[in-house]
Each structure stands twice: as structure tokens, then as C-alpha cells.
Amino acid sequence: MLRILVNALRTGIVTTHYPAVPSVPADRFRGAPVFRLGSHLPPPEVCPTGAISERLDARGRHVGLDLARCVFCGRCAEEPWSGAVTIGRDFELAARCRDDLRIEVVADEQRVGVAALELDADGGAPAKSEIRRVLGRSLHLRHLDAGSCNACDWELTACIQLTMQKRGVRFFRARNAPELERIPFNLTHQRME
Amino acid sequence: MALATVMETDEKQYPDADLKMRYVFEPAAPGNENKGERSASNPDAKRNHGRAQHQEKPQPSEVDRFVTLLISVDPASPEAPSLTTMVPAANWHEREMQDLFGIVPVGHPDPRALVVHDGWPRGVFSLRKTFGGSQHVPVEPAAEFPHLVAEGEGVFEIPVGPIHAGIIEPGHFRFTSVGETVLHLDARLFYTHRALEKRMEGLSTLNAFYVAERICGVYSFAHGLGYCEAVEQIASVEAPPRARLIRSIALELERLYNHVGDIGNMCAGAAFHYGTATGLLLRERLQQMNERLAGNRFLRGLVIPGGVRLDLSDDLVRVLTTTLENTRAGVDSLMERIEANSSVVDRLDETGVLQYQAAVDLATAGVAARASGVDRDARRDHPHGAFASSAPPSLNVVTASGGDAMARMMVRTLEARESIRLVGEFVRRLEPGPLVVALGKALPGGRIGISAIESPRGEAVHWLRTDADGHVERYHLRSPSYHNWPAVALAAETAIVPDFPLVNKSFELCYSCTDR
Numbered sequence: 001m002l003r004i005l006v007n008a009l010r011t012g013i014v015t016t017h018y019p020a021v022p023s024v025p026a027d028r029f030r031g032a033p034v035f036r037l038g039s040h041l042p043p044p045e046v047c048p049t050g051a052i053s054e055r056l057d058a059r060g061r062h063v064g065l066d067l068a069r070c071v072f073c074g075r076c077a078e079e080p081w082s083g084a085v086t087i088g089r090d091f092e093l094a095a096r097c098r099d100d101l102r103i104e105v106v107a108d109e110q111r112v113g114v115a116a117l118e119l120d121a122d123g124g125a126p127a128k129s130e131i132r133r134v135l136g137r138s139l140h141l142r143h144l145d146a147g148s149c150n151a152c153d154w155e156l157t158a159c160i161q162l163t164m165q166k167r168g169v170r171f172f173r174a175r176n177a178p179e180l181e182r183i184p185f186n187l188t189h190q191r192m193e
Numbered sequence: 194m195a196l197a198t199v200m201e202t203d204e205k206q207y208p209d210a211d212l213k214m215r216y217v218f219e220p221a222a223p224g225n226e227n228k229g230e231r232s233a234s235n236p237d238a239k240r241n242h243g244r245a246q247h248q249e250k251p252q253p254s255e256v257d258r259f260v261t262l263l264i265s266v267d268p269a270s271p272e273a274p275s276l277t278t279m280v281p282a283a284n285w286h287e288r289e290m291q292d293l294f295g296i297v298p299v300g301h302p303d304p305r306a307l308v309v310h311d312g313w314p315r316g317v318f319s320l321r322k323t324f325g326g327s328q329h330v331p332v333e334p335a336a337e338f339p340h341l342v343a344e345g346e347g348v349f350e351i352p353v354g355p356i357h358a359g360i361i362e363p364g365h366f367r368f369t370s371v372g373e374t375v376l377h378l379d380a381r382l383f384y385t386h387r388a389l390e391k392r393m394e395g396l397s398t399l400n401a402f403y404v405a406e407r408i409c410g411v412y413s414f415a416h417g418l419g420y421c422e423a424v425e426q427i428a429s430v431e432a433p434p435r436a437r438l439i440r441s442i443a444l445e446l447e448r449l450y451n452h453v454g455d456i457g458n459m460c461a462g463a464a465f466h467y468g469t470a471t472g473l474l475l476r477e478r479l480q481q482m483n484e485r486l487a488g489n490r491f492l493r494g495l496v497i498p499g500g501v502r503l504d505l506s507d508d509l510v511r512v513l514t515t516t517l518e519n520t521r522a523g524v525d526s527l528m529e530r531i532e533a534n535s536s537v538v539d540r541l542d543e544t545g546v547l548q549y550q551a552a553v554d555l556a557t558a559g560v561a562a563r564a565s566g567v568d569r570d571a572r573r574d575h576p577h578g579a580f581a582s583s584a585p586p587s588l589n590v591v592t593a594s595g596g597d598a599m600a601r602m603m604v605r606t607l608e609a610r611e612s613i614r615l616v617g618e619f620v621r622r623l624e625p626g627p628l629v630v631a632l633g634k635a636l637p638g639g640r641i642g643i644s645a646i647e648s649p650r651g652e653a654v655h656w657l658r659t660d661a662d663g664h665v666e667r668y669h670l671r672s673p674s675y676h677n678w679p680a681v682a683l684a685a686e687t688a689i690v691p692d693f694p695l696v697n698k699s700f701e702l703c704y705s706c707t708d709r
Contacts, residue, residue, distance in 0.1 A: 004530060014474055017474045028503065049398040073403055074494055074502075143360045147385045150705045151410025151491050154271035156360045158480075161473050166332075 024089075030072045031090040033065060035105045039084040042076050059106055061164060065103040067093060139169045194218040195569070196556045197259060197645065198241060198654040198671035199286035203322040203579045206660070209265065212296060214273055216262040216283065217643070217654065219574065221546030221553075245688075251488045257575045259643055261434070266296050275301035282556035282676060293320040308383045308708075311335035319388055325390045343369040343376040351690065355384050362704035366693075368580045373689040378682045385708040393668045398424050398636055401665045405655075406493055408670060409706035414447045414492040415648030416670065416706065419655035422577055427659055428632045434582065435501035435626040438619045441578035443492050443501075443512075444646070445612040445619070449480035449517075450613070451649035452605040459529070459602055462695030463540040468531055475523045482516045485509065500629030510620055517613045528606055541599035545684040545696030548596060557680045558661060558673035559651020561700050563605045565596035571647035579619055586618045598699035636663035650674060650703065672706035675686075 016023060024171070025031070035041055041063040044052045051069035055062050077085045094102050145153060197219040204211050266273050275298035277284045287298035288307035295318040298304065306313075312332040318324060342350055349370050355363035363384040370377045389408055393401040405420035406413055418440055426434060432440065457472010480490040486509055487495040495503055505513075513673045531537050547557070552565035562569055570590040572580050579585065591607040593600040638661040653672030660666035681700050688696050 003533070007471075007526065007530070008467065011471075011474070014477075026485040026488065028486070029484055029490045048403040071403060071407065072489075072494075074488070139607060144356060145361075145363050145385065147387050148362070148705065149407050150703060151411045151413070152364055153360050153362060154410055155490070158473065158477055160360070161470070 023091075025091055029089050029091070031088045032067055032072075033070065033076055033094055034086050034088040035063065035065065035103070036084050036086065037105065037109065041084050041105060044080040046076050046081065048073065048075060051187075062104055062106040064102060064104045067103065068098065117165045141169060194260065195221050195553070196280055196282040196286075196676075197652075198656060198669065199283055199290070200322070200656055200667075200669035200671075201290050201296060202658070202667050203294070203320065206666075210268075212266040212268050213296060214264040214266060214290065214296065215656075216264075216276065216280075217656070218260045219260070219645070220258055220260075221569075226671045229589040240281055247261060247416045258616055271295050272297040273300050277301050277303075278695065281554045282434060285675065285677065288432055292318075294318050295321065305339060308386055309340055310383065319391055325389070325392075326394065338381065340367040340381070341377065341379045345371075345477065347371050348376065351392075355381075363706055364532075368685075368690060368693070371691050373684050373691065375423070375688060375690055375693070378681045380551075380682055381680060382678065383708045385705050387709065389709045390668050390670070393665045395660075396665050398427075398632075398663065398665060399661065402498055405668070405670070406496075408709060409672070409703055410491050411451055411703065412447070412648045412650070412653070412706060413489075414443050414673070415646045415653055416655075416672075417493070417496045418444060418578065419644045419646040419648075419653055419670070420657070420668075421496055421498045422644035422646070423655045423657040424632070424636070424642065426634050426642035427640045427657065428498075430499065430630050430632060431581075432500045433627045433630055434579075435504075435623060436628050437582065438579045438623055439501045439503075439505050439628075442505065442616050443487065443495055444578055444648075445616050446479065446483060446486070448494055448602050448647075448649045449609055449612045449616075450476050450483065453520065453699075455698070456524070456527065456531075456605055456609075457702060458698045459541070459598065460537070462598075462698040463537045465531070465534065465537045468527060468537070471523065471527045471530075475520055475527070478516060479520060482512060485512060497629065499632050500627070502628070505620075505623065513616065513620070517555060517616060520543065521610065521613050524609055528556065531602075537684065538599070540692070540695060541602060541699075542597060543595075544598040544688055544692050545699055546595075546597045546687045547680050547684045549594075551683055552596070552680065555680050555683075556676050557645070558653075558676050559594060559649070560601055560604050560608070561673075561677045561680055562651065563590070563592045564600035564693075566592055566594045568592050569652065571645045571652040575645035577644065577646055577654070579622070586615065586622070588615070598695055601641065601699045638663055639666075648673060650701065651677070653706075670706065670709060672703065673709075674702035674704075674707040677702050680708060 041061075042052060044050065044054055046052060047070075049069050049071050051066045051071075053064040053066070055064075072087075074087050077087045093101070112169060143153070195218065197217045199214070199216050201215065202213045204213055235327040264273055271294070275283075275287055277287055277298070280302070284301075284303065286308055287301055288304065290296050291298060291301075291304065292306055295316070312335050314331060314333050317330060325386045337708055351368040351369065351370060353366040355365040357363070365381040365384075367379040367381070389404055393404050398403070401419055402417065402424070406417035408416050421432075454472055454476035457469050457476065458466025460466070460472060483492050484490045486505070487493065487503060490493075547561060547565045549566045552562050552567045557565070557567065558569070568590060570588070571577070573588055573590060576585060579612055580588065589611055591604050591611065593604050636659050638659050640659055643655065645652050653673055654671040656667075656669040656671075658666045658668075677700055680703060681697060684700070685693055685696050
């Protein structure tokens with residue numbers, strides 16, 4: 001028992017002060033792909049998950065990237081496209097709306113989802129205050145795995161134990177308790193029962 | 194002979210135009226022949242409660258062979274005699290075949306549905322070629338699933354799940370118990386069946402790789418590697434030596450972070466919170482190192498068909514060496530605390546016993562098999578990565594005889610130390626050289642690749658066949674958890690209900706790669 005106390009004291013606090021102190025991911029970390037404006041962007045078939053799309057109109061070739069479909073494999077930034085696409089290290093990719101995850105590049109300009117532009121301009125503020133009003137300062141979550149690969153289950157466990165609990169986020173087991181249900185990506189036929 | 198996997202193929206495009214069942218067997222490891230003669234002569238034995246011992250290498254002649262029993266089935270009247278009563282490990286395989294291919298295993302002792310659940314329409318078989326992968330399947334009203342339960346005076350039925358209290362994957366457990374004693378456990382899984390094997394059909398072998406790598410989070414590397422080795426077999430190429438070493442390093446790192454995390458989780462099952470927190474911390478540091486190495490905490494994006502995408506620079510080797518030194522010290526210190534804590538040892542000892550014969554009959558894999566005295570390890574029996582070279586490094590296969598939760602924890606501990614030693618050995622062998630070998634424009638059609646990878650939880654068997662265009666025609670993964678789940682139910686029946694979480698955690702099986 002004494003050894004355990006000594007070991008625990010020696011270990012000290014291991015959690016970080018994120019988000020007050022930004023977290024810097026490793027050099028090789030693969031975050032959102034970044035399209036370089038004015039370069040020849042890769043065709044859709046480069047992407048194994050169909051996250052890259054293209055269409056032609058009077059203004060030229062539009063190349064779209066859907067971050068919700070991206071699995072961050074880094075293939076679009078490999079040769080010969082490494083000049084046109086770089087893999088960014090941005091990992092804070094949460095969005096309030098599905099359209100916010102769509103990015104489009106046409107000719108020399110870059111557009112992100114229309115909804116995102118509105119939210120950022122001013123629509124974001126009321127949404128934020130509404131969330132605060134309904135949920136207060138602590139959030140009770142319930143996790144329902146409807147067909148994950150278990151990576152998110154493991155990461156959530158790590159989040160909770162290492163940082164989230166001290167930020168007022170708690171996980172709940174009972175069906176009536178949670179304020180927010182978190183359902184990772186797909187829904188299998190089995191879970192529709 | 195042990196059952197490696199069972200899978201079926203729809204040969205509609207081939208001259209036979211039938212359904213084919215393939216029972217793939219592998220030779221039993223030679224270490225299992227003269228079991229009784231092993232003694233606890235190992236110097237570590239006392240320290241580890243006299244349970245764990247090392248086993249030396251087998252004769253090379255028995256290495257890396259598969260024998261396939263091929264059965265042709267008429268699609269008009271699809272049925273075949275069940276082998277389950279003779280080969281118990283075929284049980285789930287045959288139930289799955291009935292669900293997904295519509296082949297009836299005649300004489301199967303338990304022909305209930307396994308993969309498809311209530312509401313899946315009758316007569317729709319998703320792995321037949323006539324079934325379109327994107328077609329919408331309606332949910333039909335269905336009767337309640339017939340759980341296998343015991344009945345009698347004072348017998349209680351306890352349903353648990355499929356949604357659990359913690360953040361874990363879904364599975365339903367139906368216990369029948371008298372008092373605290375478990376009489377029977379009927380586990381119902383496949384809630385996360387995404388038909389990934391169907392999804393991969395028709396994709397190019399490269400595009401399908403990204404699916405294989407994502408079947409399961411914590412085995413991302415092992416499953417990615419198994420798929421790549423099957424592709425390389427079909428293309429008749431070998432990854433360059435440097436790539437093979439980097440693959441083996443990553444495979445050991447995956448084993449290490451899983452084993453360390455599992456030791457912590459077992460502490461959670463035994464209500465030893467210091468151990469849980471320490472395990473989590475050690476695991477977290479290893480995963481942060483994974484990110485520096487592969488750009489991903491689950492080691493995704495490192496292996497690729499033909500080799501590896503990223504090199505191991507000298508700087509990274511230094512980070513690796515330091516982290517592994519710290520991990521070794523951390524594991525040693527944690528195990529000292531566990532062994533000195535009689536309440537934890539008492540919970541683990543003789544809890545959830547899996548007998549040697551049951552482990553053999555069910556063809557259990559990995560830690561669960563080795564902790565019950567079954568000497569099998571795919572790194573030795575089916576050499577892959579750096580073990581598939583002319584002078585492979587020596588590998589100590591750790592086995593124990595207890596078959597209880599403590600034996601599984603000890604096997605994990607010794608294997609974690611062995612993994613650290615192996616990584617050092619692989620790093621010393623690194624020579625400059627190419628990382629990838631070209632696979633050629635299109636892969637040859639109609640060829641089969643089989644690979645077996647020792648993932649953190651045991652041998653995973655990958656079976657891949659290409660179509661005329663060199664795309665994926667059929668892919669099947671038999672994960673170690675697939676063979677180990679029935680063993681959990683057996684082990685649980687030797688325990689009391691409150692110990693089930695501990696028994697379950699001592700196997701630490703995976704739902705997503707069982708369900709696919």
C-alpha cells in the first residue's frame with residue numbers, strides 16, 4: 001500500500017492543460033488534407049473512400065473534399081500529387097453541421113461548406129448559447145456502438161480517464177440519463193432492431 | 194491438425210458454378226505432442242507463480258502449411274454434412290455459413306442463426322454473388338431469439354447488454370445461474386456485423402486494403418499486414434528486408450500496447466484501480482509513440498501492399514528505445530504491485546479456467562491458448578514479417594499451464610517483455626534499403642493468398658482470391674476472437690457471476706473483427 005502511494009506521488013499529474021495549452025501532434029500525424037490553390041488537384045479515383053469529388057462548370061474544375069468520408073490515409077498527398085495536396089496536422093475537425101465538413105476548391109479560390117460560413121459569421125453564436133442554455137456547464141453522454149471498429153471506443157475511454165472528466169463531461173449507462181447520445185458512424189442491420 | 198478457418202466461395206463465374214466450402218486446417222504445433230514432459234525448469238518460474246515457461250523452436254519442416262478440405266455444394270439444394278461434432282471449432286463457422294451463404298449444415302447440434310439477427314429476411318444470403326452489396330434489406334417482424342438457457346427451481350436468467358455500462362462494444366450475454374454460480378452462458382454477438390467482406394468484393398486490391406486495415410481498431414496493423422501478405426502472395430513478390438523488419442517492429446508494438454492495456458483492464462476487473470490507471474498510462478505513452486512512428490495512434494498508414502510507407506529514422510529509433518525502456522520499467526513495477534497484493538492475486542487465481550483439451554478442441558488462439566498450455570504462435574508456425582527470412586531471430590513462445598485469469602496475465606507480461614526484446618533485436622538488424630517493392634500493374638486473376646499473422650490476441654487467418662481483373666473476388670478474415678469467444682463461455686461457467694467481467698477481460702476479445 002505504501003509503495004502504491006509513493007509510486008502514485010512520483011507519477012504526479014499526467015493530464016495536459018489542453019485546450020488552454022494547445023496540443024501539438026507528432027510530425028507524421030495525418031490530419032485534414034489541405035489543397036493547394038492553383039495546382040493540379042488529384043482526380044476522385046485517387047481516394048479509396050470517395051471523399052474527393054470533381055465537377056466541371058463554366059468557372060472550371062471544382063474539386064471537392066468531404067472530410068466526413070476521409071479516413072486520413074494520406075494517399076492523395078503521395079506522388080505525383082504531393083505538390084498539390086499536403087496533409088495538415090489540424091485535428092480539431094468537429095463541426096455542428098454535416099455541410100461544414102465539405103470543402104471545395106475551384107480555380108483559385110477555396111470554399112468551405114456554406115453553412116460553415118454563416119455560422120462563423122454570426123449564426124454560430126446563438127447556437128453556442130442555446131447549447132449552453134440547454135446543457136449547462138456539464139454534459140452527460142451515453143455511448144452507443146452501432147458498428148464501430150472499436151478504435152473510437154478505446155479513444156473515448158482514454159479521453160474520459162485522462163482528461164474529459166475534469167472538464168465536466170460524464171458518461172452514463174442508463175437509457176434515460178444522457179443529454180447527448182454519441183453514435184459512431186454507421187448503423188448495422190443488427191442494431192436497427 | 195487444428196482448424197485454421199472455414200470459408201465458402203460462390204463460384205458462379207467459374208466452370209463448376211457451384212458453392213464451395215473450404216475447411217482450412219493447419220498442422221498442430223509440434224510442442225503440443227509431448228505435453229506431459231515439460232517441467233518448470235525456467236528460472237523465471239518461481240517469480241511467476243510457477244506458471245509460465247518458455248518453449249523452444251519447432252522443426253522447420255512443419256512450418257507454414259495449410260491443408261484445405263474442399264466440398265462442392267449444389268446451389269439448388271445447398272446442404273452439407275456438419276463437421277461440428279467431430280471438429281468443435283467448426284461450430285460458429287458452420288452457423289455463419291448457413292446465415293450468409295444459405296448452406297445448411299446437416300446434423301449441426303445448434304443450428305440457430307449466428308450472424309444475422311431477428312428481422313433479417315429469410316432466404317437472403319448476403320455473401321452470394323446474386324446479392325448486391327448496396328441493396329436495401331427490409332427489417333421483418335420476428336419472434337424473440339431462442340436463447341439457450343438452463344431451467345429448474347432456483348435458476349435465474351440474467352440478461353446483460355448489448356449496450357453495456359462502460360464504453361465497450363455491443364454484445365448480449367444471457368447467464369443462467371443458481372445463486373452466484375454460472376450454470377450456462379449464451380453469448381450473442383455480431384451486433385457490429387457490417388458485411389465488410391462483401392464491401393471489399395470488386396474493389397481494387399489497393400482500395401480494399403484500407404477496409405482491411407480498418408476492420409478492427411486495436412488490430413489495425415496486424416490485419417493490414419495479413420491482408421498485404423496475402424496480396425503479395427498472389428502477386429508473387431516479397432517485401433524488401435528493411436520493410437519486413439519495420440513491419441515486425443510495428444507488430445510487436447501493437448502487441449505491446451494491447452498487452453499493457455489488457456493487464457490494466459484486468460486490474461479493473463479485479464477492482465485494483467492503481468493497476469488500471471497505471472496500465473492506461475503506459476498504454477497511452479505507447480500510443481503516443483505510435484503516432485510519432487506511423488502518424489496514427491493505432492499504427493494505421495504504415496504498412497502498404499508491397500512494403501511500408503514510412504521509414505524508421507535514427508531519431509525515431511532513439512524515441513522508440515527510450516519509450517520501451519520506460520515501458521519495461523513500468524510493467525515490472527506494476528507486476529510487483531500486483532503480485533504483492535494478495536486480494537488481486539486471489540481474484541485472478543483459478544478464476545475462469547479454460548482446460549487444455551477445451552482450448553485444443555475449440556482451436557483457441559493466442560494468449561488464451563498459450564495460457565492453457567497450447568503451444569501455438571503464428572510468428573513461428575507461419576513466419577511473417579522479419580520472421581520470414583533465412584536467419585530469423587529466435588522467438589520465445591511463452592506458455593503456461595494454469596488456464597486461469599492469472600495464467601493469462603502472466604503470459605501477457607512475459608510476452609510484453611519478449612516484444613520489447615524483439616524490437617531491440619529487429620532494430621539492430623536494420624540495414625539501409627528500399628521500403629516498397631512494386632506489385633505490377635494488375636494482379637493475376639483467380640489466385641488465392643492465405644496468410645496467418647500473430648496479432649495481439651492470437652493468430653488471424655486471411656484468405657483472399659482475385660477475380661479476372663485482379664480485383665478482390667472474395668476475402669475472409671478469421672480473427673483470433675472468433676475462435677476464442679466460445680472459450681470465454683466455457684471459462685465463465687467455472688466462475689461466479691460477479692467474476693464474469695474479470696474473466697471476460699482476461700480474454701479481452703474483440704467484437705468488431707469477430708463480427709466484421
